Amino acid sequence: MPRESSTCAESPSDADVYNYAHRAFLQAFLSQSVMTVDEIKPVLAAVLTAHDPTRPSLEGDITQPLITSTVQAINAKIGALDYEIRSARDQTSKTLTYALVNTTSDALTQLATSFTPDEISYVKRLLDYMFETNNTRIREIMAVSTMETTQIARPPPRSRQSQAQTQIEADGDEPTQVQVRDPGLKMQEAEDVLNTLVAQGFFHCSRAGYYSLAPRALMELRAYLKETYNEPPADDDPEDEGITRIHDCEGCREIVTVGVRCSDRDCGVRWHDRCAIQYFRGPRGDTKKCPTCKTGWTGDLFVGERAANTQRRSTGGRNSRRNEEDYEDE
Ligand SMILES: [Zn+2]
Ligand SMILES: [Zn+2]
Incomplete structure (x- = not known):
């Protein structure tokens, strides 16, 4: 007898078979994008109860193995569409957080659906600032202060990713490359982008006004960040060790x-x-x-906002990591 027509009530132990409850749970993710375990419990309990009213589920019935098997069943269905529900622990609170992420290689395409090209350029400038300018050998802040977010609302004359966009214009039969200057954003527009990123669970804003990546961004941008900011050693130079700007935790192997x-x-x-x-x-x-x-381990050399208090010795800029090394060697 096919499973769908079975008269047996589906219990939580059937969580690995994709059913109405999974679809409803996925719907919740589509509207929320990010949920902690505590947020998932009432949603999943409600979904399971609606699925089988004869066996109401309470929040207390929602165990971690049930959440895991439910997520696995959904992932088996949505993987072909380049989507996946991933989980990661918040770096400080260690709260387990789940996010529906796009698994295609350029995760920024996901953001592109809700932002304009100029806004996406701004997001890239923010990431450049977090992981290059504010991520040097001396100070691994990996965050951007509120003041800095306004300073880069308009692009600097030269920046790594946010250089003038190249547009191809059809001019007669021959396509011509035309350099279009990225005008950047007005202060208010930049602030709106930041507020949206915080509301969508991509950025976290600290009490001191530092913006850093929230669990959702770390889950979605993991590959992007490493591809963009880590430089592998050059094949033809055995002396070259490359540059690692994004490090994994020695304990949990997630980005720090x-x-x-x-x-x-x-x-x-x-x-x-x-x-x-x-x-x-x-x-x-x-x-x-x-x-x-x-x-010897002292534990007083920080990564993140706390590193901002380390005395600035850099001249800043794209190659600040190298500049600082030169400074120290002098
Ligand atoms: Zn860790
Ligand atoms: Zn060491």
């Missing part, structure tokens, strides 16, 4: 934009605060050493 780093600034070891505490708990805590370079 808020956390702690090895006391040796040349070492690539990064942790989320809680992941480091977990690691150094127990016998390892007696003689704290970096697991890679064995440098």
Whole structure:
């Protein structure tokens, strides 16, 4: 007998078979985009109850394995459409958050549906500022202050990604390349973009007014950030080590934009605060050493907003990481 016509009531243990409840749950994701486990519980309970009113589900019935199997069943259906529900823990609170993400390689195309091209250019300038300008060997802030967000509302004369857009105009039979200057955004427009990014769960704004990536952005932009900001070593130069601007946590292997780093600034070891505490708990805590370079672990070199208090030694700009190295070597 086909499953659909079964008279047996579907229990939560049937969560791996795609059904009406999964569709309804996916609908909730389409309207919310991001949900924490605590937000998921009442939604899933309501959806399951609507699916089978004879067996009402309460929030307390929604276990982590049930959420996991429900998400897996949905992902099996939507994978072909380049969508996936992913989960990640908030870097500081460690709250488990789920997001419906577009898995195509250029995740910014997802944003392009709700922003104009000029607004997307602004988002790219914000990311450049987070992961290049404010992410140097000395200071890995990986966030943008409110003042900086207004300073880059209009593009600088030369910037990495946000250079003048190239448009192709049909001129007779021969297409001609025409350079179109990106006019940037007015202050109010820039503020609106930031508010939208915060409302959609892409950006987080701290009490001190620093904008950083929220879990949804980290889930969706993971590959994009590494492709854009990490530079692999040149094949023809054995001396070249490349540049790693985006590091994964030594504990949970997720990207660290808020956390702690090895006391040796040349070492690539990064942790989320809680992941480091977990690691150094127990016998390892007696003689704290970096697991890679064995440098004594001080835990007072930060990644994220707290790094903004480290004294500025850079001249800034695109190659500030290298400039700082030169400065230190002098
Ligand atoms: Zn971690
Ligand atoms: Zn180290």
